[in-house]
Structures are given as C-alpha cells and as structure tokens.
Amino acid sequence: MQETxxxxxxxxxxxxxxxxxxxxxxxxxxxxxQAEFIAHGFAEARLARVAAQAGVAKGxxxxxxxxxxxxxxxxxxxxxxxxxxxxxxPDPGTPPQVAFRRRLRAAIADMQASGRDKLALIVLSESAxxxxxxxxxxxxILEPLFGLVRDYARSSGVARLEPLTRYPQLLLxxxxxxxxxxxxxxxxxxxxxxxxxxxxxxxxxxxxxxxxAGVTG
Amino acid sequence: MQETxxxxxxxxxxxxxxxxxxxxxxxxxxxxxQAEFIAHGFAEARLARVAAQAGVAKGxxxxxxxxxxxxxxxxxxxxxxxxxxxxxxPDPGTPPQVAFRRRLRAAIADMQASGRDKLALIVLSESAxxxxxxxxxxxxILEPLFGLVRDYARSSGVARLEPLTRYPQLLLxxxxxxxxxxxxxxxxxxxxxxxxxxxxxxxxxxxxxxxxAGVTG
DNA sequence: CTGAAAAATGACTGGCGGGTCATTTTGTCC
DNA sequence: GGACAAAATGACCCGCCAGTCATTTTTCAG
Numbered sequence: 429m430q431e432t433x434x435x436x437x438x439x440x441x442x443x444x445x446x447x448x449x450x451x452x453x454x455x456x457x458x459x460x461x462q463a464e465f466i467a468h469g470f471a472e473a474r475l476a477r478v479a480a481q482a483g484v485a486k487g488x489x490x491x492x493x494x495x496x497x498x499x500x501x502x503x504x505x506x507x508x509x510x511x512x513x514x515x516x517x518p519d520p521g522t523p524p525q526v527a528f529r530r531r532l533r534a535a536i537a538d539m540q541a542s543g544r545d546k547l548a549l550i551v552l553s554e555s556a557x558x559x560x561x562x563x564x565x566x567x568x569i570l571e572p573l574f575g576l577v578r579d580y581a582r583s584s585g586v587a588r589l590e591p592l593t594r595y596p597q598l599l600l601x602x603x604x605x606x607x608x609x610x611x612x613x614x615x616x617x618x619x620x621x622x623x624x625x626x627x628x629x630x631x632x633x634x635x636x637x638x639x640x641a642g643v644t645g
Numbered sequence: 646m647q648e649t650x651x652x653x654x655x656x657x658x659x660x661x662x663x664x665x666x667x668x669x670x671x672x673x674x675x676x677x678x679q680a681e682f683i684a685h686g687f688a689e690a691r692l693a694r695v696a697a698q699a700g701v702a703k704g705x706x707x708x709x710x711x712x713x714x715x716x717x718x719x720x721x722x723x724x725x726x727x728x729x730x731x732x733x734x735p736d737p738g739t740p741p742q743v744a745f746r747r748r749l750r751a752a753i754a755d756m757q758a759s760g761r762d763k764l765a766l767i768v769l770s771e772s773a774x775x776x777x778x779x780x781x782x783x784x785x786i787l788e789p790l791f792g793l794v795r796d797y798a799r800s801s802g803v804a805r806l807e808p809l810t811r812y813p814q815l816l817l818x819x820x821x822x823x824x825x826x827x828x829x830x831x832x833x834x835x836x837x838x839x840x841x842x843x844x845x846x847x848x849x850x851x852x853x854x855x856x857x858a859g860v861t862g
Numbered sequence: 863c864t865g866a867a868a869a870a871t872g873a874c875t876g877g878c879g880g881g882t883c884a885t886t887t888t889g890t891c892c
Numbered sequence: 893g894g895a896c897a898a899a900a901t902g903a904c905c906c907g908c909c910a911g912t913c914a915t916t917t918t919t920c921a922g
C-alpha cells in the first residue's frame with residue numbers, strides 16, 4: 429500500500445480513519461450528553477458521567493466542546509433538525525382538518541418517542557442561564573408549530589377558532605403541560621399524550637373526522 | 646415592670662420579646678428566600694444573598710433552617726396557604742358559570758400578582774431533585790383546582806365538556822404555559838394572562854355571560 | 863447591675879466538579 | 893519499522909458555596 433491515495437495536502441478530509449473515528453466519537457459524546465441532560469437536567473448533569481457513558485476520558489470532552497454549555501448547545505442543536513421530519517407525503521387529496529391533525533399527532537409522537545420532549549423542559553427550566561437557547565428553541569420549534577396552527581385556524585374559516593390565530597399557544601399548551609406532568613408525577617400513571625392531544629383537539633376543534641362546521645369558501 | 650408576667654417556666658412562649666423577634670426574623674428570611682428563589686431558581690440561589698437581603702448573617706439561616714432544601718420547602722409551604730384565599734363571598738345568587746370563571750380569574754390574578762406563579766415553575770424545573778415537593782404542590786394546589794374544574798364540567802351538564810372531568814388539566818394548561826412563556830421570552834411583549842385566560846375559557850366553554858348550550862336537567 | 867443563657871455572627875472548611883495539561887497512545891506516511 | 897503528529901488520557905488544580913463553630917452580642921430574671 430504505497431501509492432494508493434497519496435494526497436497529504438488538504439484534499440477531502442472525510443476519508444481517513446482518523447476523521448471517521450472523530451465523527452463517531454463526537455456523536456457518541458452528544459448521545460451520552462443528551463441522555464445525561466435528560467436524566468438530570470443541566471445543573472445536575474455530570475461531565476464525568478457523560479465521559480464514562482461515551483467511553484472516553486473527561487479531558488476528551490474538551491477536545492470537542494469548549495464547555496458544558498457548549499455541549500448542551502450542541503445537544504440541543506443536534507436534536508432540532510429532527511423535530512420536524514417532513515410528514516411522509518403531503519397527500520394532496522386529504523382534507524385540511526385531517527392533514528392538520530395528522531401533522532400534529534406525528535410531531536408529538538415523534539418528540540415523545542425520541543425523548544426530545546424532555547429536552548424542551550430542560551431548556552425551559554434552565555432558560556434563565558441560557559437566554560440564547562430560548563430564542564433558538566422559539567424560532568426553530570415553536571414558531572413553526574404556531575404557524576401551522578395559525579394557518580389552520582385562519583384557513584378553516586370557523587369563527588370560533590379565530591382566537592387561535594392570535595394565541596396559537598392555546599392549542600399546544602396542554603402538550604407542554606402534560607409532558608411536565610409526566611416528568612413530575614412519576615408515582616402516578618402517566619398521561620397518555622396522544623390520547624390527551626386527541627381529547628383536546630376534539631374539545632377545541634370538534635370531532636375528528638366529522639365536519640364540525642361547514643368550511644366556508 | 647417587676648411582676649407583670651413572671652412565668653419563667655414553659656407557659657405559653659408566644660409572649661416574650663425573644664419569641665416575637667424570632668418570628669419576625671423567620672418571616673424576613675422566608676421572604677428574602679422567596680425573592681431569591683424566584684429570581685434565580687434553586688440551583689443558582691445563593692444563601693449569602695438571602696442572608697444579606699434578610700439582614701442577618703449567613704450562619705443565622707441555619708438556626709432557623711437545616712439546609713437550603715429545608716428553606717426552599719419552607720418558602721413553598723409558606724406560599725401554599727395563600728394561593729386559595731377564599732373567594733370574598735360565595736354569593737348564592739350567582740349562576741355557576743359566572744362563579745366558576747370568577748373563581749378561576751381570582752386565583753390566576755392572585756398568583757400572578759404575588760409572583761408565586763414563578764415558584765410553580767421552580768418546583769417544576771427542580772422537581773427531579775425534590776420529588777416530595779412535587780407531591781406537595783400537586784396536592785395543595787393542583788388537586789383543588791382540578792376539583793373545581795371537574796365539579797363545574799360535571800354539574801354544567803354540557804356534553805361537550807365531559808372530557809374536562811377526565812382531564813381537568815386541559816383547562817389550566819395554558820396558564821402554566823403562558824407563565825413559562827413570559828419567563829422565557831423576556832424580549833417579546835409578555836402575554837396578558839387574564840386576557841389569555843378569558844380567551845381560552847371562551848374558546849372551550851363558550852362566551853362569558855351568555856348561555857353557550859342549554860343546561861340540561 | 864450582674865450573670866447566665868439564648869441568639870447572632872462571619873471567618874473558615876470541605877468537597878465537589880468544571881476545566882487544564884504534561885504524558886501516553888494511536889493513526890499515518892515513507 | 894521508524895518518525896511524526898494528532899488524539900486521548902486522567903491526575904491534578906482551583907474557585908465556589910453550602911454548611912460549621914468558636915466568639916461576640918443581646919435579652920432578661922433576680
């Protein structure tokens with residue numbers, strides 16, 4: 429193996445074993461950190477545990493991240509892009525109410541399944557220390573969801589729903605509250621988020637597949 | 646003042662200057678601690694600041710409370726009894742919808758005015774460390790509120806509201822979410838909690854004073 | 863006023879954990 | 893294999909802060 433790929437210059441650095449190992453290690457650290465932050469929150473998270481879990485030494489963490497905060501930031505940013513996986517198919521034949529509900533259900537189920545809903549709580553509770561993160565979270569997650577709700581409320585033409593264009597929070601708040609509830613009340617049977625969402629949507633928007641009010645226009 | 650109240654035995658200890666000073670100091674400490682916890686959360690709260698604010702030395706805190714946790718506990722317990730100030734008059738002539746809304750409005754306004762809504766957030770965010778506090782909070786604050794909602798939903802006889810008997814959380818979640826929002830999004834104009842409550846109640850229960858659906862029975 | 867006990871003080875400590883860096887290990891190229 | 897550098901290691905450092913305790917101050921009975 430003398431002159432196989434003799435490119436000692438910059439070239440593409442994505443090839444070497446070095447590079448792949450680094451990437452893998454970075455991923456392992458972020459995964460371990462995510463688990464640690466979810467389990468203990470920011471203040472109680474221990475970098476020693478993160479290192480152990482990731483299978484590296486504590487010092488190694490600092491080759492990849494400047495500080496505990498930077499690591500937290502990386503965990504959060506790593507989670508963000510996944511939160512809005514595009515809904516499998518736009519499916520042009522689906523009526524808007526159905527599509528809307530499906531979209532919400534998918535977003536909630538997805539967040540819950542991946543444990544990223546817990547991250548949201550951490551951002552919320554530690555936001556005093558990281559005002560920047562709150563903004564990121566708002567812009568990357570909440571605003572799009574609010575947009576979804578607003579668009580639906582507006583386009584549905586149902587007068588009752590007009591307040592949702594002003595306060596889209598109202599439709600999403602129970603999901604947040606229920607997530608908190610489940611984190612807090614570990615002794616009680618946890619709330620079933622999908623069912624709660626369904627109940628809430630029915631309460632506010634009307635029954636699922638029926639036509640609560642004629643769609644105008 | 647020789648033989649005014651010469652009772653050196655145990656007697657009732659509520660009289661002496663000593664006792665009154667102690668009580669005042671205890672109250673001052675709890676007040677200072679409440680402000681500190683609200684401003685910084687549990688982890689970032691500094692007992693040195695609490696002591697300074699209360700006008701005592703740090704060591705003095707430990708004459709009154711065993712630990713930081715015990716102090717937090719005391720703050721929380723001190724706030725609890727106030728949260729449900731009895732509504733000025735039961736007013737037997739008032740229709741239930743009006744009384745119910747009034748009661749909710751009062752509870753929310755009261756919590757917000759006193760800053761105790763922030764305490765709720767702290768309990769939520771630090772609950773991983775203090776599972777006991779979550780229980781206290783649930784039992785002392787949430788359960789009574791849930792009871793209120795359940796009773797109303799049940800007694801109103803409106804079929805649409807049946808889900809509220811199962812998930813009374815749905816009606817209260819927006820208040821929690823809005824409180825978080827206001828804490829997080831300090832750059833944006835804060836949500837008006839009373840207005841948000843009104844909007845949500847209208848959305849779910851129907852317009853304020855009207856009769857959204859015939860009360861059966 | 864006096865003495866004794868209760869209350870308050872604040873300099874001090876212990877340990878904890880985030881962050882560092884001299885040393886060792888590993889990957890790469892010839 | 894040898895030489896070089898990149899990567900990894902983990903013992904160590906250091907600031908911080910909850911909690912302590914020997915000393916001082918205050919209360920109050922006699």
